[in-house]
Amino acid sequence: MTRTIGFLVYPDFQLLDATGPIATFEIAARFSPGAYRLVFLSRDGGMVASSSGMAVATISLAEAPPLDTLIVAGGDGVHTPATCPVTLAYVRDAAKTARRVASVCSGTYILAEAGLLDGKRATTHWSRTKDIQKRYPAIRLEPDRIFVQDGMIWSSAGITAGIDLSLALIGADEGEAVARRVAQQLVVYHRRPGGQSQFSALIDLKAKRFDALLAWAREHLAESLSVEQLADRAAMSPRNFARLFAAETGVTPAKAVERLRVEAARALLDSQPLQVEDVALETGFGDPERMRRAFIRAFGQPPQALRRTARAG
Known part of the structure; x- marks a missing residue:
């Protein structure tokens, strides 16, 4: 069974928030041929520039195929899609049909604005914690976590924590042996558990x-x-x-x-x-x-x- 993983980006997204998970799933697909299909999404499609200036080619939300998992990147530009009715409607619909929805770093804002985190445990980058708590008091925020799962909703801390989250998703799908091989290929610690502190x-x-x-x-x-x-x-x-x-x-x-x-x-x-x-x-x-x-x-x-x-x- 091939699982379609959608990566939602927007202008001024954080490049590693997206490319870290993308590389993790791409390598997993090498070890488990046919396990994953990756699609890159934005509201209107086309080339979307990250905050670094590097751009990725995307398809529009209207053209998006049915997803197994939606992963929302974070970044400096997050507040624009977090107030965009089209983007929020898509994320809500994805939560109804996809098996999982996840956020990396400040992608938490988009899930929060879509109402997916009300009453749920979640985390985000430590620098966003106070603002998230103030804006969305219904979230049971766990600010000192690498990643958190609450039912079908996953969230992670900043940047490299998106790789830890992706390894956890791959481990749940394909088994820990595959996740371990992916971690070895990435030359990362296999794998920081979600409960590990963001601070060392x-x-x-x-x-x-x-x-x-x-x-x-x-x-x-x-x-x-x-x-x-x-x-x-x-x-x-x-x-x-x-x-x-x-x-x-x-x-x-x-x-x-x-x-x-x-x-x-x-x-x-x-x-x-x-x-x-x-x-x-x-x-x-x-x-x-x-x-x-x-x-x-x-x-x-x-x-x-x-x-x-x-x-x-």
Whole structure:
């Protein structure tokens, strides 16, 4: 069965919001011949220029074939189609006939204006969060998520998160083995789960001198990651390492490791059918109680409560 994926763009759309998902599905079609047909849509058809000046050839909404999935790109020009009756009517109709409707980045505005997100969980780029919340209070916005699924409606954070969303859609269609091969071809992490934060502890720590060390630590969370181990990795004495690390990052090495662990543990809890005890072991907490205390410090809730919230959605 061939699934037709429609990509809706408009003048001044963000190029990667569209081309990231387009490339992801195009590569999936190589690994699963006949799985996908891609069509590029705009209100009037023809060449449509992105905010970078590069343009894509599209067909008009009036000529659009029946879709399996509609993906709406974001970008600086989003507010024009978000107030266009023709575009909004098309999106509403697509939601009635397509199996899925999705948005990337600020494409959320179009789904919101079409009324598709009322009472639903959704996300968008972090820079749009406050405006979305103000304009559309009926949306159950989850601003710190890579992507969110609520029934047939999917939404994702900015730009590269559209690739994560597309990999999730492909995994649901063709299986995780195909999605994994696509991720490998794209040379991206397979795959950031929807529950992962838009913000990384590695970025928040702002530790240029220790960037490589922290990146290594994130890949070795199951190890002890004591001050002594980290200092040895940094080729420094434990005392000097602890002093310089705290001066540069504003936190102790132990607190930095805890941030990395809670970030990884929350992503696993949201995306994997693992027991809390297994997540605690895999991320280096060792026991669930230690992880529970760290989650309360970081999120104000224990792991089980966050997992119930994610599953309820």
